[in-house]
Amino acid sequence: MVAADQKRTRWLALWTLTWPQILMLLVQFGIGLTDVWAAGHIGPDVQAAIGLVAQCNMVLMTIGIAAGNGAVAAVSQSLGAGRMLRARRFIGLVLVIGLGAGILLACAGSLLRRELLALMRTPDHLLPSAELFLRISLWSLPGQYLLSISTSILRSARIVLLPLAVMIVTGAANIWGDLAFGLGWWGFPCHGAAGLAWSTFASVFLGAATLLCLLRRARLLQRDCLPPRRWAHAGGGYLLRVGLPALGTSVLWQTGFVIVLVITMTLPCDGVNALAGLTAGMRIEAVIFLPAVACQMAVAVLVGQALGRGERSEAQHIAYAMLLFAVGGMSLLTLILWFVRGDLAALMSPDAAVQAETVRYLVFNFLSAPLMVANLVLVGVFIGAGATRYSLWSYLLSVWCVRLPLSWWLGHEIFTTSSGVYWAMAVSQVVQLVTLFHCLLYADWKRFAQTGRRNGERFATDVPASSRESLSASDS
Structure with a gap:
């Protein structure tokens, strides 16, 4: 009960x-x-x-x-x-x-x-x-x-x-x-x-x-x-340990996205229409992407509060529950959109070639939507725990080591069309999901969180003892 x-x-x-x-x-x-x-x-x-x-x-x-x-x-x-x-x-x-x-x-x-x-x-x-x-x-x-x-x-x-x-x-x-x-x-x-x-x-x-x-x-x-100055020094150190990897993740994502656009634009076969189709497809994709980001925001808060209470097992269960909730809900939404993908492409552009490229993007995107949603939720889990370094490593591996070189090779050498870029995007999402899920199951990501205890304060284990004492004394 x-x-x-x-x-x-x-x-x-x-x-x-x-x-x-x-x-x-x-x-x-x-x-x-x-x-x-x-x-x-x-x-x-x-x-x-x-x-x-x-x-x-x-x-x-x-x-x-x-x-x-x-x-x-x-x-x-x-x-x-x-x-x-x-x-x-x-x-x-x-x-x-x-x-x-x-x-x-x-x-x-x-x-x-x-x-x-x-x-x-x-x-x-x-x-x-x-x-x-x-x-x-x-x-x-x-x-x-x-x-x-x-x-x-x-x-x-x-x-x-x-x-x-x-x-x-x-x-x-x-x-x-x-x-x-x-x-x-x-x-x-x-x-x-x-x-x-x-x-x-x-x-x-x-x-x-x-x-x-x-x-x-x-x-x-x-x-x-x-x-106070001493508290600000210690607290600022914790914010940096969380914020700097998050900043690095954002920079890696933004620059990687720009490079994907350049790779698409310079494809040997009809790069201009491919870029237009990619742009239009991304606007349609926002119907799935935005709710997934909202799930990421929510799970970050709930995991952070659970770890603050010292409930490590509950934080793990919250992560699993949000994965089930977000992936299930967004997969159902994607299934509905799948049957009207041609109509959605027609709304975005009257040009037949751009419509065809938009539909091609949506096919790959809709099929890989559960991967994208799961990745965003797992990134939210690590944000709430303060373990943003795991998200940074996952983006470094999946985007810069897999997506970008594979996009160039498949798009410019193998397929010579936008299909090569989209295959690379799907593969990179699989790599990222495997990386993040491995961290969720086997890494001690909960150790980065601050908690409160009846007999004192415990901060993340990688925070120096002097900083912990400063924060604990100031908070008494």
């Missing part, structure tokens, strides 16, 4: 944390689509420029993503251990780090924005729009970092409905600003590209300010959030 109640509680927690994250990611996806759609109505140069800057912004956000992963691990484990003061100090530390990194990147990027555009090989006719978007996007980085980190912190405390409401309101404000000031709807002054850029800027800072107020209201952001 007790085991049945525990299972029921576990499944309820998985669902309660996951569905708001799915809606939040879908809102973000809708905002991005609206930006691109509105830019297309202004002009093709503006649409191309916003896509170019969006890719640059993803790279600049890697530090914020790493800080968010560190926050999820540290805060969820601290709350699970019942260490509220320690949780608040980690919150203050990661917010200061995120804000400082965002300001530094904004200043450095503003000084070097022409060099950044030159590095991205921006055509001359795109420079005016691209420079405008890049300048405003750079100065929105501090707000984006605070927004991302605050959302991660609230999720770590299992507060998910209020951030969802904030995301819906600010997303609606962003879309309204795009239409009102970007396109001049409803009699508002039409500012074109500048209207789109400033609408995003305003909505980001509105969302960040609102989430900080929510942190304050939830008593997660208080005067004692700024830790």
Whole structure:
């Protein structure tokens, strides 16, 4: 009876944390689509420029993503251990780090924005729009970092409905600003590209300010959030041990993705249509990818809190339950999409050749969807445990040692079509899943977590004893 109640509680927690994250990611996806759609109505140069800057912004956000992963691990484990003061100090530390990194990147990027555009090989006719978007996007980085980190912190405390409401309101404000000031709807002054850029800027800072107020209201952001210097040194060390591998993972993924695009674009047979089909297919893939990312976010919190309570066996069971939940649910969704893959491809492009390439991508992608979902869930497990180095090793092996060389060999030498690239992507996902699952079963990934005990504090075993004593004494 007790085991049945525990299972029921576990499944309820998985669902309660996951569905708001799915809606939040879908809102973000809708905002991005609206930006691109509105830019297309202004002009093709503006649409191309916003896509170019969006890719640059993803790279600049890697530090914020790493800080968010560190926050999820540290805060969820601290709350699970019942260490509220320690949780608040980690919150203050990661917010200061995120804000400082965002300001530094904004200043450095503003000084070097022409060099950044030159590095991205921006055509001359795109420079005016691209420079405008890049300048405003750079100065929105501090707000984006605070927004991302605050959302991660609230999720770590299992507060998910209020951030969802904030995301819906600010997303609606962003879309309204795009239409009102970007396109001049409803009699508002039409500012074109500048209207789109400033609408995003305003909505980001509105969302960040609102989430900080929510942190304050939830008593997660208080005067004692700024830790003493000795505590900050030790706590910062733990955040670095979690955040640096997460940063490396993000960089490996982003750069590997760009290289796959280059390999596809330079295929011997019809590389341009192959690239267009890949791009269109990835937008359809988001229907599966975004819910899988939401599952990753949820499992990270639940594993972190379980390990914070010292429940190592429960953390393992949560990982298995989320694998079953996510892979089963996403496989069912994929099965439904499989039967309409041709219709979905037709919606993305009227060109028959691009449609054929899109369908080809979707065939490989849908068949390997369970692998992709399982990999994302396992990465979330290791984020929650603070064992992000395992995710880094898996991406290094699967993407850089398997996917990229195999994509070139199969795509350019064997198949000479996009099928070679897609086969390589599928094989690399198998390699990554085997690597991560082996770590889940046989590696001591739980040792990286902080826990709380009745007679004192225990931090991850790889944290120096002096740091452990400093954190424990300050948290008493």
